Amino acid sequence: MSVIGEERVRGAGGMFVEISADDQDTQPTEIESLCMNCYQNGITRLLLTKIPFFREIIISSFSCPHCHWNNTEIQSAGRIQEQGVSYTLKIKSKQDMNREVVKTDSATTRIPELDFEIPAFTQKGSLSxxxxxxxxxxxxLQQDQPVRRATDPDVAGKIEQFIQRLNKLKDVEEEFTLIIDDPSGNSFVENPFAPQKDQSLSVSFYKRSPEQNAALGIQDTDPMSEEKPGNDLETMRNEVLVFNTNCPECNAPASTNMKLVQIPHFKEVIIMATNCDSCGHRTNEVKSGGATEEMGTKITLHLTDVTDMSRDLLKSETCSVLIPELEFELGMAALGGKFTTLEGLLKDIKDLVVMKNPFICGDSSSTDTSEKLELFGKKIDKIMAGEMDVHIILDDPAGNSYLQNVYAPDDDPEMKTEKYTRTFEQNEELGLNDMKTEGYGETQN
Structure with missing residues (x-):
């Protein structure tokens, strides 16, 4: 490894350095390696970099001075998310063809109307x-057509017909569906109506199967399942558990602290906090410590004073956040579980929708989208300053979310809590329809 490479890896910025046109000192790491074409030694150049609002990547370029063979590859170095993600997009017009997509190499692409599928790991990741x-x-499909026409004309003819059908889809003569399913959770599909909800796009998150974890090269283990002396429920209430992980920002080794906490007038939750000594990034996540409630919960708070910003708030992974006055809806699992204040939640929403939106930066940006999101960010700032009269709605089908009642144990005049029966679709998303909880294990005669 070159000296420059060592400085980049060990520098204060972490392993991955952001691409910058003004950075004249950015140099790749050079490694002598074997050429697989002539079996002489060539040079591999590695550049560990970070694409803004996308992911960390490794750019590798090999060149051989003997046979002049060259090869360039881009590999993802990003963190695998805790849940997989599936995007289903109804394409209805030519404008939909311009939606930007981040597709990783682990994503499967399907078009049900054509019974067409691009399996995972058959294409490199792309931003397109x-x-x-x-x-x-x-x-x-066209790559091997000349050979097919010579060896198997019938197959070549069928593939040519299929290629023509794919080309017709680009003209959007009729509606069709595009599904991108990524177990790593790192793919994205643009919502041009952000921050409003996209009626043509549905996003769902899911827990990976053991087979999907194996395909991604990760082990399906749970730190909670490891047997440790004194690791019972009472011990967990009185101590902070620590386990090793990687920083979600710079991928450097970090530690996560986990604690079981009792929220007054509510229930027990598990708080997980990660602190990175390398880049200073901090994050926290909340998991419910109890079972799924029999009924869903909908909490509506009318913001009447800036002091409402200090109310404690627990948003579970299954909770949606709505602000009707802004026509805004944040789907479940978008921010994960959080134990914070109302002001903290609004700041996280602004960061997610405005500051970290991958489609409003550089070549991906459009004037209309940027202006709409900038206006949305200003409205969020007004809400936090108490200058805007709005309602905050927490809708949790699992019933595991909480908003502090500052008048407890009396009723809060500005807050309404409703219990409701979940729909079949909500039970399906929570995985409850196929769950057998009564008579489990009984012997059938």
């Missing part, structure tokens, strides 16, 4: 558009 994905699929 819907039209770009179709062009890439067409190029892949």
């Amino acid at each position: 558009t819907i039209e770009g994905l179709l062009n890439r699929a067409v190029a892949g």
